[in-house]
Amino acid sequence: MQRNLVKIIAVFIFLVSIAFKPGVLTRRTILNDKVQLLLPEDFVPMDKSTLDIKYPRAGNRPTLVYTNKNASVNIAFNLTAQPLDQTQLPQLQKQLTTQISSIPGSQLLKNEIKELNGSKVTLIEFMSQAINSKIYNIMFVTVVGGKAMIGSFNCTEKEVPEWKPVSKQIVESIKLL
Numbered sequence: 001m002q003r004n005l006v007k008i009i010a011v012f013i014f015l016v017s018i019a020f021k022p023g024v025l026t027r028r029t030i031l032n033d034k035v036q037l038l039l040p041e042d043f044v045p046m047d048k049s050t051l052d053i054k055y056p057r058a059g060n061r062p063t064l065v066y067t068n069k070n071a072s073v074n075i076a077f078n079l080t081a082q083p084l085d086q087t088q089l090p091q092l093q094k095q096l097t098t099q100i101s102s103i104p105g106s107q108l109l110k111n112e113i114k115e116l117n118g119s120k121v122t123l124i125e126f127m128s129q130a131i132n133s134k135i136y137n138i139m140f141v142t143v144v145g146g147k148a149m150i151g152s153f154n155c156t157e158k159e160v161p162e163w164k165p166v167s168k169q170i171v172e173s174i175k176l177l
Contacts, residue, residue: 024041025039026041027173029177030077031079031144034144034176035174038170042068042069062076062151062152072156073163075153078149078150080149081147084147084148086120089122089143096139097111097124100128100139105128106128108124110124110125111123111124116142116171117173117176119175119176120142122141122142127157134156135154135156136156136159139151151174
């Protein structure tokens with residue numbers, strides 16, 4: 001009897017572990033055909049009610065969020081009306097880094113400006129504190145049509161081993177059209 005229970009638990013753990021693993025990445029075009037990138041095939045646009053819960057401040061809400069089934073892994077985009085050119089990225093990066101560092105419970109992991117597919121992109125990798133867990137984040141900013149595009153990838157700390165390598169693939173696949 002106990003062996004059967006152990007087997008059932010082992011099968012359950014295996015099924016749960018594969019259910020939340022990153023899937024196949026597919027190329028998608030977003031933001032009115034201005035940006036192309038790889039996203040997990042099973043990610044879908046976040047519904048309005050979940051957006052309202054996860055991003056309660058309407059002024060700071062991204063315009064587009066793709067998420068997994070349980071909304072624990074997200075990639076968000078906001079093509080702003082704020083004018084920006086690539087020469088301003090270092091100054092913006094410094095301001096964002098200062099803001100992030102001032103948030104209680106945040107930990108800056110990496111901060112760089114990188115050229116990705118012909119465009120300069122500010123990348124800031126950090127951990128932040130949520131109500132019941134730590135959150136792994138990659139914030140990225142680039143210029144799309146003379147305006148700032150701000151994006152972020154986030155997942156819970158326990159999902160980092162699975163999702164961190166995938167998040168890097170996603171961010172490094174960003175291509176402006």
